[in-house]
Amino acid sequence: MSxxxxxxKIHKEVKARKALAASPGLRSxxxxxxxxxxxxxxxxxxxxxxxxxxxxxxxxxxxYSPQPELPGIGGCIIxxxxxxxxxxxxxxxxxxxxxxxxxxxxxxxxxxxVARKVLDLLKSMGVEELYVLAAHAKHEGxxxxxxxxxxxxxxxxxxxxxxxxxxxxPFLGFSGLLFGLAxxxxxxxxxxFSKTEPDYDNPEIPDxxxxxxxxxxxxxxxxxxxxxxxxxxxxxxxxxxxRRPKGLTYF
Amino acid sequence: MPxxxxxxxxxxxxxxxxxxxxxxxxYSARIAADYLVEExxxxxxxxxxxxxxxxxxxxxxxxxxxxxxxxxxKCKVEENWLLVFSGDEEPLTPEGQFELAxxxxxxxxKLGVREVYIFDAVPGTxxxxxxxxxxxxxxxxxxxxxxxxxxxxxxxxxxxxxxMLAGLASERGLRTTCLVTGTxxxxxxxxxxxxxxxxAKALLEAFCxxxxxxxxxxxxxxxVKLTDSFIAELEAEKRRLLKAALKRxxxxxxxx
Numbered sequence: 001m002s003x004x005x006x007x008x009k010i011h012k013e014v015k016a017r018k019a020l021a022a023s024p025g026l027r028s029x030x031x032x033x034x035x036x037x038x039x040x041x042x043x044x045x046x047x048x049x050x051x052x053x054x055x056x057x058x059x060x061x062x063x064y065s066p067q068p069e070l071p072g073i074g075g076c077i078i079x080x081x082x083x084x085x086x087x088x089x090x091x092x093x094x095x096x097x098x099x100x101x102x103x104x105x106x107x108x109x110x111x112x113x114v115a116r117k118v119l120d121l122l123k124s125m126g127v128e129e130l131y132v133l134a135a136h137a138k139h140e141g142x143x144x145x146x147x148x149x150x151x152x153x154x155x156x157x158x159x160x161x162x163x164x165x166x167x168x169x170p171f172l173g174f175s176g177l178l179f180g181l182a183x184x185x186x187x188x189x190x191x192x193f194s195k196t197e198p199d200y201d202n203p204e205i206p207d208x209x210x211x212x213x214x215x216x217x218x219x220x221x222x223x224x225x226x227x228x229x230x231x232x233x234x235x236x237x238x239x240x241x242x243r244r245p246k247g248l249t250y251f
Numbered sequence: 252m253p254x255x256x257x258x259x260x261x262x263x264x265x266x267x268x269x270x271x272x273x274x275x276x277x278y279s280a281r282i283a284a285d286y287l288v289e290e291x292x293x294x295x296x297x298x299x300x301x302x303x304x305x306x307x308x309x310x311x312x313x314x315x316x317x318x319x320x321x322x323x324x325k326c327k328v329e330e331n332w333l334l335v336f337s338g339d340e341e342p343l344t345p346e347g348q349f350e351l352a353x354x355x356x357x358x359x360x361k362l363g364v365r366e367v368y369i370f371d372a373v374p375g376t377x378x379x380x381x382x383x384x385x386x387x388x389x390x391x392x393x394x395x396x397x398x399x400x401x402x403x404x405x406x407x408x409x410x411x412x413x414x415m416l417a418g419l420a421s422e423r424g425l426r427t428t429c430l431v432t433g434t435x436x437x438x439x440x441x442x443x444x445x446x447x448x449x450x451a452k453a454l455l456e457a458f459c460x461x462x463x464x465x466x467x468x469x470x471x472x473x474x475v476k477l478t479d480s481f482i483a484e485l486e487a488e489k490r491r492l493l494k495a496a497l498k499r500x501x502x503x504x505x506x507x
Contacts, residue, residue, distance in 0.1 A: 005346060009422075050422070052349030052415075056408045074345030075414025076421075078386040081393045081403030083427060085418035109346060 005110060006051040006117045014046050014092045015126040016099045020218075021118075022133040023103025023174040025064050027196040027207035030133030030175060032232065033214050034100050040226040043091035043100060047125075049117050053110020054086040062203040064173025066108040088118055088174070090125075096224050099125060103174040115177035119185050129188045132179040133218075134171065135210055136193035141166030144217050147191045149183040157190050161221060166193070192217070208236040254350050255300040256358075262296070263325045263332040266362040268462065269420075271336040271355070272370035272454075273321075273413050277380075277434030277447030280370035280413075283454040284337040286471055291326035293335060298322050299354055303347020305340055321412070323355060328464065334359055341411040352415035356423070367420040367427045368461070369413050370454045372434040372447070379433030381453035386429040388421035396428070399460065404431055430457050437482050440489065445482060448474040 020037065022030025037043070055072025076083050091100045099122065106114040122130065136145055145166035148154035158164065171179060171191065182189035194214035196207045212228050219226055228236075272284025287293070304319040311317065321338030336355050342348050359367075375382075385401040386409075387393050393403055409417055409429060420427040434450040452471045459466050 005349065052346045055345050056414065057410055071344040071346070073410045074348040075408055075410035076418030078404050078407040078409065078429070080405060081386050081396075082390060083386050083388055083409075083417045083421045083429060085415075085422055107345060109344070 005053060006049065006113050008117060008121055009048045009050065010046070011048070012044065012046045012092070014099070016092070016097060017126060018097065018129045018131070018222075019099040019101060019122055019125075019127045020131045020133060021101035021103060021175060021178055023064065023105060024204050025062075025173055025175055026135040026137065026198065026203060027210060028204050029135035029194050029196055029207055029210045029214060031102070032206055032208065032211035033133050033218070034102050036211070036215055036228060036232060037093065037096075037098075037100055037218075037224070037226050038091045038102065039229065041093040041095050041224070043093045045089055046092045046099075047090040047121060049088040049090075049114065049121065050085050051087075051106055051110050051114050051117075053106040053114060054104055055107055056086055058105070058107075060107075063105045064175075064204075066105065066111055066173075068108040071107045071109065088114065090118075090121070096222065098222070099127060101178075103178070105174050111174070111177055112181075115174060115181050118178060119181055119187075123185050123187070127187060130178070130182050130190070132175050132189065132191040133214060134175050134191060134193050135196040135207065136166060137196055137198045138166050138168075141193070141195055143195050143213055145193045145195075147171075147179075147193070149179070149187075149189045153188050153190065163192075206235070207239075208232045209239060212236055254302070254354060256354060257298045257300075259295045259297060260325070262362060263327075264363070265330070266325070266332040266334055266359065266364050268331075268366045268368065269334045269336060269355075269359040269364045270368045270370065270458070271413055271416055273337060273341070273411065274339045276372045276374045277436050277450050278444070279372045279432055279434045279447045279450035279454060281337060281339070282446055282448060282451035282471075283370050283458070284335050286451065286455060287333065287466075288324045288326060288335050288337075290466060290470075291328055291333065293324035293326040293333075296323045296325045296334070297358060299351060301342050301347050301351055303342035303344050303350070305343060321351065321355075323358060332362070334362065334364060336416075338412065345415075348412045348415050349419075352412050352419055355412075356416060356419055356425075360423070360425070365425060366462075367416065367425050368458060369409065369417045369427070369429040370458075371409050371413055371429060371431045372450055372454075373407075373431060374436060375433040377435040377437075380435040380447055381449045382433040383453055383457045384431050385457075386417075386431065388425065388427040392426060392428070396461075401457070404429070407431070428461065430454055430461075432457075439485060445478060448478050 056075040059070035272280035
């Protein structure tokens with residue numbers, strides 16, 4: 001596929017050393033977190049990446065596991081009467097000095113092209129450290145685990161935060177490729193995975209509890225002051241209440 | 252070369268408006284687009300072929316083979332030209348849909364188009380047929396449309412070439428309005444679809460209201476009446492046959 005299927009629109013020139021990134025992956029944990037950060041820190045949209053490879057209806061299930069024979073259907077999204085094309089959005093949080101990438105999954109034909117375009121842009125914005133937020137579903141893993149693009153970087157991060165790696169295996173979709181390809185851009189890339197329970201019927205259904213946990217961790221490590229939204233807290237409480245069997249007083 | 256364009260007539264000057272209507276639910280958007288071409292005696296301007304179209308050809312009654320394509324027509328409306336973009340089938344990939352929308356938009360913008368209207372339809376009940384909702388490129392335009400009495404679409408996706416066209420046109424700063432009608436698809440007992448001309452008429456009325464275009468709607472009004480009476484006859488026939496069958500069999504045996 002030729003390169004002009006993916007293009008960048010810059011709304012404002014900014015420079016930042018650190019960036020967070022996520023997309024609607026496993027239980028949409030990372031996606032919930034970046035949206036909370038964008039909302040709470042009154043972030044400004046500074047760039048968008050558009051692509052002909054972004055379906056508005058995915059044929060592959062889940063959306064982050066693209067198949068060559070299932071390209072999806074293109075189109076536009078209507079939000080409160082206003083038309084827009086699907087895009088990867090980059091926000092600038094001036095309070096925290098962070099760039100936040102809110103991802104969108106391309107189909108099989110465009111996944112590498114889109115990830116490279118995002119990394120090209122982040123590099124040109126001066127990003128040296130990239131933190132990719134996602135979820136893991138390993139029983140033996142900690143509440144939050146980490147991975148990095150190099151062992152020395154991993155050791156430093158482990159020493160600083162006390163986290164351990166746990167999530168072995170493939171890391172799919174936009175976030176996985178961004179993380180993997182960051183190495184060739186000489187970025188210090190670390191992935192943070194919050195523990196979740198997979199939902200096999202609907203793998204992307206949000207897990208607000210895992211998101212709040214990851215948000216708390218980021219608040220501590222990056223000195224952020226992101227308060228989870230009322231909706232997120234209430235959704236987490238509702239899930240907790242559902243899990244507790246009714247009528248069993250000894251539980 | 253995944254896309255091929257054939258220009259078939261001279262390029263017009265002073266085009267301000269592009270209208271797009273594709274075959275879809277109830278066939279209403281396509282009927283509305285075709286009606287504009289017929290009423291203004293439109294002339295074929297370009298045909299666009301794509302490698303992303305389904306891999307088949309159409310054979311006409313006369314035995315002539317034709318590739319799947321989409322067409323761009325030019326219609327003279329007083330001193331200006333109106334462009335109408337229509338097609339029957341969608342390219343099978345988002346990339347193909349994007350290329351086609353981009354190509355049509357590039358031709359249109361080169362000819363001076365600044366306003367884009369998208370005709371689309373969503374399936375619904377018979378009562379929803381002809382109920383128009385709108386979406387557009389920016390909030391200010393949306394406010395104007397609301398003041399004119401149009402209801403906005405809250406959350407929706409316009410899929411395929413028309414969705415791409417709406418998104419790309421908005422992105423390029425063109426004044427873009429999507430007119431989305433509810434449509435009802437009626438199938439005859441032999442499984443043939445009856446096109447929803449009522450929804451098509453509603454699209455044309457909304458388009459005329461927005462652009463101030465003078466359009467004779469008498470032909471499509473007759474079509475609506477004919478469709479209504481045809482469906483009413485079919486329904487009456489279905490009821491009569493069902494009643495006769497029940498009478499012949501003495502009603503369901505489990506009812507005593």
